[in-house]
Amino acid sequence: MATVAATGLDEVGVGRPFRAAVLVLVAGFFLIPVLASARYSLLGTHGHITLSAYRSLFADPNFWASLWLSFKIAVGSMLLTASLVVPTSIWVNSRSPRLARAMDAISLLPLGVPSVVVVLGFLGAYHGLLSILLSSPLILVPIYAMLALPYSYRTFDTAVRALQVGPLTDAAHSLGAGWIATTLHVLLPNLRVGLLGSLILSGAYALGEFVVASLLSFNTFPVYIVQIGLTAAAEAVAVSLVALLIAFLPLSVITLAGRGGSKGVV
Amino acid sequence: MIIDLQPSPAAAREEEPPTSPGLWPGARAASWAGAVPFLLFIGLLLVIPAISVVVGAFETDSGGFTLANLRIATEGPYLSSFIASFELSIASTVLAVILGMLAALAIAGTGGRSRALLQSASSVLANTGGVPLAFAFIATLGNFGVVTEVLSSLGFDPYRHGFSLYSVLGLTIVYQYFLVPLMVLIMIGPIRTFKRSWVEAATSLGASRLRFWASVGLPILAPAILSGAVVIFTDAFAAYATAEALTSGTIPLVPIQIGSLVSGNVAAGQGNLGNALGLGMIIVIAAAATIYLASSRRSARWLR
Incomplete structure (x- = not known):
């Protein structure tokens, strides 16, 4: 003690x-x-223990379809996050600490606009070109990557700051490494935990997001849970329990592995 | 919601000159050039939509200037939705601040390994929420929930005593599931900077426990508690999914009202009403962020 x-x-x-x-x-x-x-x-309401809620859930094609859709969107959102966050954070941290702090603050901006307001603004601003864009659930990928930036950017950025990019690149440079070699062989191997944490947060956000998908009428997994909850309570509770446990797992991994910058981690 | 706006370790090394810029492609470009794709992304997906909401709030359906949207948004059913949102957020904040403080004090006092574990658990739980949480609580405190049934069998049916999960009170309880861990994460750092000498100084001067907390402990923690409260308030104010899944929109919170306007329940001549409500939300959150920045600066000064 x-x-x-x-x-x-x-x-x-x-x-x-x-x-x-x-x-x-x-x-x-x-x-x-x-x-x-x-x-x-x-x-359920049966009065005895039964797996029927889980059985009927797993037999429902919509369960698998919505889960698959959410999975694809999550993977897309993780890829987009990686391609935005990694170069930006490494660049600004190797250039100037002031710029790095400015970007850190900018990455928090999505917290200032609730997701329902983002949808509203999206529909207003891109009214014309949107009918094509909005008919494909692909549109959710950039929206989710953006909404999760406060968590994903900060997690990776914290790792980059802790690494002291400057001296490391100096050392790599003096040994003759170019910028590709430096990034791939020197920086990224040291940033694995930060990158993993960043991607898991962005993926978890995409898997769990309800508001945007529901308002734009895409049947993602959380939208499916709400729909099924209207008719079958035991099934909805069963699938929610599965979803909660699925969310606990990767989030536990990153908090235990890297003390990542998820919600409120200092 | 990220709470740590205070500059991280890099701030301490502020004076360290940037090194090896010559290594990177575009070395002679301005130092902000590498940030352009990121800024463009935020601009397209966040800034332009936000501007569209702000501008739209002042436009008639045909694009002329008007204040009518704002007037409608601040009276009648929409005024009551702001009031409901404030009731829910303030009740959630008060409860989460008190419970989170107590939990943070308990966790800060435990030994090394279990503290790390409890802190990780808080970090995981602060990220839950959304739809699954609503159904977990329906199974717990809903009409046929497990706890409801246990309480009824003990002779106290909460639903006969005015309780309902599908109310502001019910939502307040559900929100504690992610707000209390958030408060724990915010407070545990400041609490752990408590110095033994403060306690010793106070007790050697004859201060009781109560006196210590009233005169030393709480005043030192006050700025941190305030900024924690602001973060919690904002999180509760913007939350939508749990409330929608739990109540199917029967509690007319502001985000739910906006949602139903987006889904097409728009009266003629009120095409921009949603924008006015959205502007209202942005203003409330911006005000909260201002308070947060002011109070976290103070708390950073105190807890050095």
Whole structure:
């Protein structure tokens, strides 16, 4: 308990009993909905345990179609994110710290405009050319890449800053490496965790996003969950539980691996 | 929502001159040239649509200037939707700030490894939300939810005592699932900078626990708490998916109103009403961001 001694919180009422009580309550609040979903999805209104909710879910072609669509959009959004974030962040950090900080601030701009307002503005601004663009779910790829930028850019950028790009490129340069070799063999191998974190955040955003897809009438996975929830509650709870657990996994990987810059990570 | 607007380590190395520019392609280009694709992307996908909303808010259906959209957006049913959104966001913020503070104090006091684990868990949970969370809570506190049934069998049916998951109160509870972990992430850093000497100084002067928190602890944390509250408020204010999935639009929050206008439920002559509501949201968030920047600057100064 070295940290407790260091901060002296024990003496001012944040001792062991307080910690135990608060942590038990908090753990309960976060575990109960997950456990309740598991029970609800297995019992439904049948009164006995059955896998019927999961069985009818997996037999529904729309389940697989919407999951596949969301998967493709997520992959596209990750590719676009990588091609935007990697060169930009490396460039600005190797040029000037002031520019790097400006870009960091700009990458937070999407937080200032709620996604529903982005859709509204999109429909207003691109009214003319949009009928063609908007008929294909491909349009979701750039929108999601943009909306996830506050998370994806910052995660990668933090890794680049920690790396001290300047001295490394100097060293590579003096050994005769060009910029391609420097990027591929010196910088990127050191930025793997940051890049992985950045891509997972952008992919997770694309997999879970509901507002834009629903307003533009594309049947992505979250839209499917809401639709099925209108008629079959047990199935919707079952698929939500699966979706929550799927989301927990990669996010746990990056937070444990790299202490990435997901929501609010300092 | 990212909360850490304070400059990261790079700021400390501000004076370090940029090195090896000669290595990169376009070395003689201006230093901002490499940022152009990124800026173009943000411009096309975010700035132009946002400008379109702001301009549209002041236009009639045929493109002339008017203030009518803004007037309609701030009266009658739309005024009540702003009020509902504020009620939900303020209630969520107050609850999440209190619970998040308590949880952050508890987590900050635990030992090294379990603290790292709890912090990671907070970071994962702060990113949940959306549609699945709504259904997880329907299974928990909905009409036929597991907790609802347990409470009823104990003789307290919450739905007979005025509770409903599909209300502002219900949404406030659901939102805690991602807002409390967010508050934990925001507060844990500032709390961990507490110095043992502060506590010792206070207690040796005879301060009780209560006195310590009232005179030392909370005043030191106040700017951090304020900026945390602003972030939480913004997150709750802009949230849409959970509310839509949970209530199918029966609670007329501002984003849900905009959503239904986008989906085509537009009365004649109100083609730009959605833009006016959108402008309202942008103004509220911009005001919050201003408060955030001011208070996080203060907290950075204190907690050095």
